[in-house]
Amino acid sequence: MSTTELPFPGLHSGIELVPTTDQQQTGKDFTSDQEVRWCPGCGDYAVLKAVQGFLPDLGLRRENIVFVSGIGCSSRFPYYLDTYGMHSIHGRAPSIATGLATAREDLSVWVVTGDGDALSIGGNHLIHALRRNVNMTILLFNNRIYGLTKGQYSPTSETGKVTKSTPMGSVDHPFNPVSLALGAEGSFVARTIDSDRKHLTAVLSAAAAHRGTSFVEIYQNCPIFNDGAFDAIKSNDTKADAIIPLVHGEPIRFGSPDSSGQGTKGLIRDSETGGVKVVEVADVGEDSILVHDAHNPDPTTAFAISRLTAADYLHQAPIGIFRQVERPSYDDQARAQVATAQEAAPGERSDRLAALIGGGDTWTVV
């Protein structure tokens, strides 16, 4: 029997098999007794608060939620949540979560990682988790710097960045995490901002509801080693021009609002490059503006949009859900194979074990 003939469980929600509770939950139920020890002003606090505040909305039994992390500032996250958790080793959280999610269909599995953890030392595990589409949600806290090791450049730091390890400026070209995730066959790829709790919560809800690997890049400010990296998209003066909001089914417009309250800028297809580009809406007409389609099976447009992220100082970045498509998840299919094999082999395991080890060419000595 080939995989395609297996009874696909037909699951659609990421939390479909996770036991729910009728008990009223609050953020406090998800707060552990451990003292939070991030630096004052760290963006991680905001994300923690948002997650603690949002988890009750899922209505899941607390004991069926697991947070797995690697190494880095953000990877302390599991200690502060009163769920099950594992603070593992550098870069390996996606692999640990893969084993956990495959072994246990009844868990809501979350990975908390950073730009160094996920994109440097753990790059391999990240892309393969996305390719396999294991049912888990990966929160990548991107502060574009190494915080825990005190201020070296990261794989998302801009070229030329002067840090402790690059006194003459970094000569590394940075990754664009969203482009990377799309290239790695990600089925759910989104970006949000630590300080925008409403948007963050909305994206997390969609990510949890997605079956397969949900990848969420969270821009997160490090006030100690890379303060202000995201000012352009956070400051009220500049964010209208810096944030390109992605909403499924809506024309992609941004910039200072016109008289109708809509942004004066928008995205259109660029016939010269095959990509997309920013134009003044007035110059091309409203009808030419690209309508965002996160459910497009072809990731080409989503990738093109991701390329509008500034690689140097972050003066422009698309924010929202780039891609959200259904694709069978690795763990569902792996479990279906095991279940199919088990159904085809009735009887006690011990009897079947006797038959297994007693198989092949045998002879008896009396």
Next chain:
Amino acid sequence: MSKQVKQLDRVIIRFAGDSGDGMQLTGDRFTQESAVFGNDLVTLPNFPAEIRAPQGTLPGVSSFQVHFADHDILTAGDAPDVLVAMNPAALKANLGDLPRGATIIVDTHDFTARNLTKAGYDANPLDSLGDANDALGEFNVQPVDLTGMTVEAVKEFGLSRKDAARAKNMFALGLLSWMYGRPTDPTIAFLEKRFAKVADIRDANITAFKAGWNFGETTETFVVQYEIKPAPMAAGTYRNITGNLALAYGLVAGGVQSGLPVFLGSYPITPASDILHELSKHKAFGVTTFQAEDEIAGIGAAIGASFGGALGVTTTSGPGIALKSEAIGLAVMTELPLIVVDVQRGGPSTGLPTKTEQADLLQAMFGRNGEAPVPIVAPQSPGDCFDAAIEAVRIAVTYRTPVMLLSDGYLANGSEPWRIPEIADLPTIDPDFAKPPVAGPDGAVPTFEPYARDPETLARPWAPPGVAGLEHRIGGLEKADITGNISYDPANHDFMVRTRQAKVDRIAESLPPLHVDDPSGEAKVVVLGWGSTYGPIGAGVRRVRKAGYHVAQVHLRHLNPFPKDLGEILARYDKVLVPEMNLGQLSLLVRAKYLVDAVGYNQVRGLPLKAAELAEAIGGLVADAEGVHVDLTTPAEEAIK
């Protein structure tokens, strides 16, 4: 014509040819026939790391040695009595291993000028057979056109010449099967099944096999047929089994006996991949196999599955262990059950991927940062891989710890008759998961303590997610005793380091006393071994005893912790010899632990130790210890009935 039948007590045959000649299959079939016939046997496959090394060259030679006997034997034999050489390279590569008087059956068809040159022959050695300058003069050479006769025999099936010639290995198998009176039915049944979908190939192979048999029976070239009677064995049902297969079965059995689903996270690597292949067939036992993107992800996923309440397993060889080291440390710190299988091969680095070695013992013991003790279990023969795997599962689950299972390339691919155990005789293993907390009389629900310990085993609770009230966080950072909270307290760290060590040491309490094989009780020399050297050591010890000298043998299944009585046993003897396929790793450990002046016998040739050479080394120590002259030359057989 009537053929003479000669009785032999044992024979060593080596099939050798090009990697593409099907020598492994030929050897394997001959082995199965011998097993079904009831001989005791041990095999030694030997093949290049290249899938198809340049045809006809020395590096491309693949061989399979089988030693079968009418009595209990322990090794694949030091030197072949019979060499089947399918081409000049196979002859040249193996000639050095043959003792004077050995029989060589060569396929003359491939002794072309081109193949002779590729093998480095200036002249065809077959041309000078019987001449004064016969380079093969000390052997009994039988030149036979195996290929030519095969092609002729399978003509009726209309195969291309190339396909027809490919059945020559079955012709050779048929000939040898006649010569040693092997049953033919199992091979015919095997060929019918293997080539069920390609009728002409199936029929050609069966025809070639039968033609080889008939050739032996009718030709005047071979006048003697040999008989090797079945070996007396303990009552029971037997099968022939390789170490990798037995190890895979042992892991399945470990899952059944513990009631746990098995999760294997693995990355393909020689010579361990067959365990992954085998386990992937056993989903019906609740076995999940995950072929990871790399070695680290393999163990990472296994740790994740263990956290989730499955029996996490990862399989690899030495280079993979190097990559997994940090994750093994995580399993030590989080105290989760985990089986780490290392099928050792020649190292360092890529080393000798298809050859055997025992040089990962110290890596298994110490190859991690910090004080990270890991129990080590080693099987001693292919069939023993089954029991060793179950023992590794017992320790991992009972003590909540990663366990290193050290097999090697010789055990992995070698085979022997294996008495199939009764399931009722296998140990049962209790995962003893943490129970949900129960409210006290005052209604207060106690806080779960993930690092409280069982007073007997020092194991901490195993509490997979899904149980309300047991929510907890584990990780690589040092944890406070009892609570499991992050702790940087100096006294706590000192305590936890010592406790993790004490927990592993505590395993020794659960081990049976060592078996000391000292039949006369008068030995002054003890030979201490571990792993696959069991066979050669046992055979060497037998030789020494048969020559009339005393020697004791002790073989270790547990390398960490050592059994409690090991030190006292070693102290009883004047001399301790430690033969190993490394430069003295167990020697180093026992010298450090027991202050004994262990003497190493060390070879790293990618091959099992040779019993005859080992016997000489033992004899030398016996001479020293007893002040006698030791002469082992009289009965040079390894057999003692």
